[in-house]
Each structure stands twice: as structure tokens, then as C-alpha cells.
Amino acid sequence: MTTLIGPDFIALQVRDLAASRKFYLETYGFTAATHCPPGAVIFDTEPTPLALREPLHVLPEAGPLGIGMVLWVACADADALHDLIISRGGVILSPPADGPFGRFFVAADPDGYQITFHTAQSR
Template sequence: MIIRTNPWPDGTPCWGDVMVPDPAKAAEFYGSLLGWTVSTGGPETGFYGMAQVSGQSVAGIGQIPPDQAGTPARWTTYLAVSDLDKTVAAISEAGGQVIAPPMDVMSEGRMAIAADPTGAAFGLWQAGRHIGTQATLTPGAPAWNECMTADFEAAKAFYGSVFGYAFGDLSAEGFTYATLDVDGRPVGGLGSLPADGSASPGWVTYFWTDDADGLAARIPGLGGTVLSPPTDTPYGRMVAARDDQGAEFSLIAPNAQTGTQEGWG
């Protein structure tokens, strides 16, 4: 495990939360699957749950507001920013949409929700007391975040303009994919969806596991659904799934191709 105490660099996926009709049910699902311990805040937080691994915060669990009843359960990826207002203005200038304008989250930080021109929604987080994810390279912690879109070039132009990413090309035959690089280091990904509209654009959150097959086998018993069975790739053994309230997420485990990184576990 690697523990972080400083704010994440601008453009880095720094936090993720799942908004669901029943947060207690979500805490039970992910606690059972990923080993999270979830502490719930008071009414001033909307009873927001903070998921921890070994005492380090890794994700959030919130309730879909009553005035948004019927909204599908979903994971949101938050990108770190040091100047929220400036970034929000840049999003509008680049053709994106500001869904929820900047707001203070007590003394924890400031946030906003936006969407890129292709319709993929994401969050922005300007750290206060809460820097975002505190633990990486350990089971149950976030492993990767990627934006999947049917208009790859439009999304690439948008994210490059707003966040100043450099791009690494990982494309293969029939598939377009780029890493989102900050200071020469990949921090996330951008991939292409079929142009036929069979899949909706959005950001995907991956969580580390040391046993992709074991967790995939457990998901149905917890009320979830395995959308894509464990598959080896050059980047790890991957599983795509849906939780018991409909929010989609992915799992990834080190495999023979990747080996284990220093600090794992």
C-alpha cells in the first residue's frame, strides 16, 4: 500500500463516489466485496459514507437526492483541480456542460460536476482538508479511471484543452485508446466506444483486487451482476460488473503479464 497525504496533481483522478438509492445497502455490498469499512457522516453531510481500507479513505457512498428519484445509480470520477472556478470556466469555453456549479463542502474542499461535449459526466475536486483518495496499490483501493466515448477525437480535444493532458497511444486494431498523462505519468485513460450508440459515454472506475476470479464468483451472491468475466490483458486481469443497485464498476488484479508493483498489498 502507498499512502498519500498531499493533494493530487491537477487533472489526476483523485476521488470516486457512488450515488445510490440505499447507501446502507451499498456499504454492505462493497464492504463484503472489497473489504471496506464505511463510516457515515451526520446530517450536515447528507449522511455521506466514507469507505476506508486499513484506515485510509478510498471512496464515497452517497444517496441520490429525493428530487432526483429515479436517477440511475452511478459511480462518479472526480478530477483534481487547484482552481475550481478557473477550470469550470475552461469547461464551458471548451464546449462542455457544467451540471452542478462550484460549491463548498464545509471545510473539506470544493466540488462541481460537469460533462464533456460527448456526454460523459465527471466531478471536479479542489482539496481542502480532504485530499481525496489516500491509499493506492492495495486491494479495495481505486486502481484506474477511464473515459469511454463514441467521439474519441472530440473528447481528446476537450480534455487536452481543459486539463492540459499529454496523450500516450495504446490503440490496437479496431480499438482506439490513449492514456491521459500528467507530468509524463499516465493518470487515466480515454477510449472509444462503438459509434452505433450501443453503449453510453461515461467514466469507469476500477478497483484493485488480488483475486479477480474469486471476487467475480462472489458478485452474484451479493446481488450484483458480472458483465464481463475475468480476462487477462497486458495491464492486469479485469472484470466488469454491476452492483446490486445498478452502478457499474470494474475490478483489476495483477497478473503474470504485469507482475506486482513495488508497494503492492
């Protein structure tokens, strides 16, 4: 019998890899891994790597990508990250609030992916 373990790698297909890479580094504050394969950027995230990549299939030219997908990214302090993203020109879709996983807010990337950032809870 096969047992599923859980997500092991997350990759978002983007329309403009260079622009999205710059946005995730400069606006969200991610750190890129030292080695990335051609056509992708991998970020130093734990425990699951997060990557951006050139599309494997044709993407719609307009409109948000990732409709229906919810990606939660843990951080040390959601309120501080929220303020930092605003100061860097990022788009906030939902202001900080308390939820079932602690303090969180939702931001949009250049392709319309909605990223939920939340304060990491001790396990």
C-alpha cells in the same frame, strides 16, 4: 501555474444508502471506515478513498447511474473475487479476461454502476 495531481476521493451518489452500503460490504467485500459523515459511507480503500453518499441532486428514479464513467478497483486476485461475488449473488457484466492492466472483470451494483475489478499489478 496549477498542476493537477490526480483523483483524491471518489464518491458515488446512490438511491438507497443503506441498501448500497450493505451490498458493498456483503457482496463486494469492502470494509467501512470507522468514521463516516452523515449521509455517506467511506470505505477503507488505498490510495484513493471510495465513498457512497446520499444524492446531492435528484437522481433518475430508474435506469443505471454512472453511464460513461469507468471505475477500476484493484484487488489481490480478480478471479477469486469474481467467484466470491457470484457466490454472494452479485451481478457480473463481463467475465474475467486479460486486459492492458492485467486480469479483470466487470460487476454491477444495485444502482447500475459498473465497477471493473482488476488484479493489482506491482508498480
